[in-house]
Each structure stands twice: as C-alpha cells, then as structure tokens.
Amino acid sequence: MAARRIVDARGSFCPGPLMELIAAMKAAQVGDELEVLSTDKGSANDIPEWIHKVKHELIGTTEASGVWHIVVKKLK
Amino acid sequence: MRILIVGGGMGGTILANNLARRLAGEIRDGKVKLTMLSASDKHMYQPGLLYLAVGRMVPDDLYRDQRGLLEPGVEFHVDPVEEFRLDRNEVKTKGGKVHGYDILAIATGSRPMPEETPGLAENAEMFYTEESALKMFRRLQKFEGGKVVIAMGVPHKCPMAPLEIAFMLYDYFKDRGILDKTRIHYTYPIGRVHTLENVAKWAAPEMDRLGITYETLFNLKEVDGAKRIVKSEEGSETDYDLLITIPAHRGMEVIEKNNLGARGWIPTHRHRLNMEGRDNVYVLGDTTNLPISKAGSTAHFEAEALGENIAAIVKLGAPVRDYDGKVFCFIEAGKDRATYAMFDYQNPPQPRAPTRAVHWFKVAYNKLYWASARGLL
Numbered sequence: 001m002a003a004r005r006i007v008d009a010r011g012s013f014c015p016g017p018l019m020e021l022i023a024a025m026k027a028a029q030v031g032d033e034l035e036v037l038s039t040d041k042g043s044a045n046d047i048p049e050w051i052h053k054v055k056h057e058l059i060g061t062t063e064a065s066g067v068w069h070i071v072v073k074k075l076k
Numbered sequence: 077m078r079i080l081i082v083g084g085g086m087g088g089t090i091l092a093n094n095l096a097r098r099l100a101g102e103i104r105d106g107k108v109k110l111t112m113l114s115a116s117d118k119h120m121y122q123p124g125l126l127y128l129a130v131g132r133m134v135p136d137d138l139y140r141d142q143r144g145l146l147e148p149g150v151e152f153h154v155d156p157v158e159e160f161r162l163d164r165n166e167v168k169t170k171g172g173k174v175h176g177y178d179i180l181a182i183a184t185g186s187r188p189m190p191e192e193t194p195g196l197a198e199n200a201e202m203f204y205t206e207e208s209a210l211k212m213f214r215r216l217q218k219f220e221g222g223k224v225v226i227a228m229g230v231p232h233k234c235p236m237a238p239l240e241i242a243f244m245l246y247d248y249f250k251d252r253g254i255l256d257k258t259r260i261h262y263t264y265p266i267g268r269v270h271t272l273e274n275v276a277k278w279a280a281p282e283m284d285r286l287g288i289t290y291e292t293l294f295n296l297k298e299v300d301g302a303k304r305i306v307k308s309e310e311g312s313e314t315d316y317d318l319l320i321t322i323p324a325h326r327g328m329e330v331i332e333k334n335n336l337g338a339r340g341w342i343p344t345h346r347h348r349l350n351m352e353g354r355d356n357v358y359v360l361g362d363t364t365n366l367p368i369s370k371a372g373s374t375a376h377f378e379a380e381a382l383g384e385n386i387a388a389i390v391k392l393g394a395p396v397r398d399y400d401g402k403v404f405c406f407i408e409a410g411k412d413r414a415t416y417a418m419f420d421y422q423n424p425p426q427p428r429a430p431t432r433a434v435h436w437f438k439v440a441y442n443k444l445y446w447a448s449a450r451g452l453l
Contacts, residue, residue, distance in 0.1 A: 011346070011401055011421030012367035014235050016271040020367050022295060023231040026324070027339055046267050053293050053310045 004033040009043075010067060017043040018050060021072070025056070028074045033059060036070045044068050077108045077390055080175055082157050082167065083183035084114025084142050086122075086449060087361030087375030091181055093451035094383030096147035099390060103149040108390060110149055111177075113169060115156035117142050120206075121445050122233075123372060126240055129203035129212040130248045132411070133442075138206065145449050157184075160334040162354060179356050179386055182342060183379075184331060186233055186362035186370060190323035193229060195299030200321040203241070204233070215318070216248065221257025222317025224249075227296050227306050229324025230265050233362060233370040236417070238262070238322050239270055239279050240408040245320070246286050247411040259287075261314060263294035263306075275407065275417055275427050282409065296321070325370065327363055341365035346421070347398035349382055358382055368421075369403045376448065377402040406438040414438050 007024045009017035017038035024034055036047060044061050047070050051058045059071035079095060081088045092112050102108035119142045127133035143152055159168040166176045188204040190197040201212035224245060228238055242262045249255045262269065262283065268276040269283065269290050283290055295309040299319065307313045326332075327340020336342050336351070343352040344364035351357040360382055361375035368374055378399055385395035401421030408414045409430035416434060417425035447453050 009367045013419050013424045014272050014369045014403065014405075014417075015231060015367065016266070017367075018266045019230055019271050022265055023324075026230070042273070049267055050293060054295070055311075 004035055004071075007034055007036045010037050010039045012038075012040075016040070017070075018046050021047060022050070025072075025074055030074055030076060033071055033073050036068075036072070038068045038070065039066060041068065043070060047072070077102070077179070078177045079108065079110050079179045079181070079386060080167065080177035081110075081112045081181045081183065083185060083361070083363070084112055084116065084119060084152075085183060085185050085361060085375070086372045087185075087363075087379045088112060088114070088181070088183035089119065089142070089145055089449045090376055090379035090451055091183065091360065091383050091386075092150045093145075093147045093449075094379060095386060096149035097451065098383060098387035100149060102390060109151065111151045111153070111175060112146065113153050113155055113157055113167070113175065114142060115154070117154045119145055119449065121442070123445075124442060125203045125206065125209045126237060126244070126408075127442070128206070128209040129201075129241075130216065130244050131213055135206055135210070137442075140446055140449075145446065147451075157330060160330075160336060162336075162357060165356070177356075179358070179389070181358045181360065181382065181386070182331075182336075182351070182363055183359075183361045183375065184328040184363050186325045186327050186340065187329075188233070188323045189229070189326050190321060192324055192326075193296050193298060195301050196229075196296065196321055196323065199299045199301035199304075200227075200319040200323075202321050202323055204323065212320070216245075219254070219258075219318055221254045223259045223261060223315065224318045224320060225261045225263065225306055225314055225316035226320045226322070227263045227294065228265065228322035229296050231325055231370065232322045233325050234322075234405075235271060235369050235371065236275075236405045236407045238264065239275070241320060241322070242283070242288055243286075243410045244408060246288060251411070259289065261316075262288055262290040263308070263314070264290065264292050265295045267292050272417055272419075272425055272427075274425055278415070278427055278429070296324075325362070331363065337363075337365060346401065348385075348395065349378055349399050358386070366401075368401055369405065371403060371405055373402075373404045377404075406434070406441070408435065408438065
C-alpha cells in the first residue's frame, strides 16, 4: 500500500495550504496519498481546483471541528 | 549548561544575542557557555539582494562582520557542522572539532535550487545570491525591451519577493524609458496572484492598473531555452525574452545528509519550536518544516520566543511561552511605495494601500537591520 503523508497546514496563511501541498507533492512518489489539514475553508475549493487542473486525483474532502481534511493522490 | 547555536544568519544571531543578554550573569559566572558555529565570518542582509538586482544597493551594503554583531558573551567559531550526533548531544565540525551541548539550536537556513527545474538555471535570472543578483543587474542593464516573465518554484524564501520584483521591475523599466517596449508577465502557482488572499485582492488590481499581465495556477515544470518558452505543470506555456525566477528552495545539505528532515526541513513543534522527538534540540528560521513564511521576520520572532524560553529553562527549569506564528513582511510596491502584511497562526493579514511612508520605513529598516540582528530592535 502506498504511503499516506499528512501535510499539516493548519493556521497557515502564508505560504498557505495549497502551496504546502504543491511543495509536498514535489517530494512525494507517484501513487502516494497526501492528506492536507487546513483551517482555511477556501482550501476545500482551491485544492480540488488545482488537483483537477494538474491531473492528480482527489480522494475526498471532509470537515471536522473546523479542520478540513483533503486527501489527494499523486498520479504523475 | 552548554548552549550551542548552529548557524549565523538572522535567526541564530538574534537568538545568540538575546541569550547573551538574558544570561549575562550566568555566562560571567561560568554557569552557562554560549557558542555559535557558522559557515562564514560575514553576515549577509539577504533582503538587500532584491535591491542589488535593480541597482538600488551595492554589495558593500549587504555585509557586516559576524563577530562584530555578536555580544561579547558569545563564543564564535567559523567552522560549520558536518555531523549532528543527537543521540550523544554533540556535533562534529568541518574542522574536526567535537562540540557537546545541553541545548542545541539549529538555524542553518535554506538554499535556492534552480537546477531542480530543467532548463531554469541556464536560462533564467534570479537574485537569491550575490553572484546571481549582480548577474541579473548586468542583464537588466542591457535589456532593451521585450516580454519579461516572472516564474517561481515552491517552496520559496520570501513570499513577497515575486510581487516586489514585479513592481520594482515596472519602475525600473519606466525610469529607463523602455516601458513602452516592455511587457511584464507574472505567473503564480495557485489560483490568485498571491497566496495571502488579502494581499492578492490588493495586488491584482494594481497589476491591472500598471498593465502587468498575469497567469495563475502556473507551476514551473521546465524551460526550453532554445525556443524561449516556459512550461507549467498544468500544461500551459508562455514565451519570454527575459525570464526572472524565484526558484524553489531546500533546506541545507547538512540537514539532509544527517537525516534530520526531508529536503532539509526539520520537523518542528509549531509552538515550542523543538525538533519533533527531541526535547533539547530547537529549530528556527527557514530550517523548520512549519507552514509559515520562510522570511527573516519569522526567524526574528521565533528567536525572541526561543531566547525567552531557553533563558527560562536555565533560570526556572521550564519554558514560559509559545511561539504564536507571528510574521511581519514589508511589500515593496515599486521604487517609492510599500505596504506590509502582519499575521500569525490565528489572524490573517489586513494589508493597506501602499504609501511612501511605509516605503521609507522599509528603506530605514534596510539600515536598522544591523541593530535588529544585534537584538536591539
């Protein structure tokens, strides 16, 4: 099973959760899953937007106690 | 108590001076030994490189003697660490000397890595080292017009640099009288022109007003120097006559070689600033893996929190405060106007319209920095 890495971007305004994900994606292997933790509700939109555009896979988005968990998979 | 600071940049220097003052009595009495190990006897004001690239500073403005910035209570050695032996509470230096410690602070910084993007290092100008900033200055001097593309890697040091260089180049070309023959095209990795939403809300209309075009969701993939084309991970491409880059960064090689953190970023507790799993090892500045700006002000505020806590550990046996994620960044909006962004883990920035007053405060800070490094500001 591929590794799942947590990208803890809670409280990150700059560089922000999407930038943290982009950096983590660069270090990940194809097939790895990354779970972004974000306290910015905008992440629920802008991370899927980027994932779609760059052609990785969005596994799912959930929210609990003000923290969004956005799971993505590196496809290339 | 032996306190060892590895790294003589802004974070390490402010921490050393902060501790030297707080623990002056203990150092004088021989109860505390405070040591700094650095790779250089010079201290560089890194934000000055932006100004060097557009001819608003000269190299002499960027440097001071490191020893002269430190309090007398700091024992300083130019001898960089090669091995971190954390299980034995000691480090080994390039010169072969072993330094033991009771408390270790790692502030080794980060490095630009344009070579990680195919074609970038050979075809783009950047301003993250003295050599590259001078090369960019000379290239700009010869530039007579065309399409200037600004493109960046992630993560990068100084998140305001992309905007600042765009606006400063606008004024640079205007002053040279070639603005009518020049188009500035700004690209950015996420879906707006800056990661801070409130900064983006100010910067996008400003770019529209100045005629700076932009493309968002553009992550550098490769540069074709023969065809003068930059390609993005998202599948788009743009041509250029002059390519300016803010390259992706990594932590220092010594961190990676010692397996302290992937890509040179050390896993760090966001409030206590200790290395995860190590109670007597602290990390500050660019070296952390924290999701906050890699910027001098971050290192500054972390160093102040850490100075208070390490002194409290010596005097009281326990730390007394948390780092709250505070960052303060100036944003140059051209050659004579600026604004700023201040934020922490809980509160987003609320930048105001740029003013001449903030710009002149930034110009003053370019000199006051040396007082800041000494721990006087």
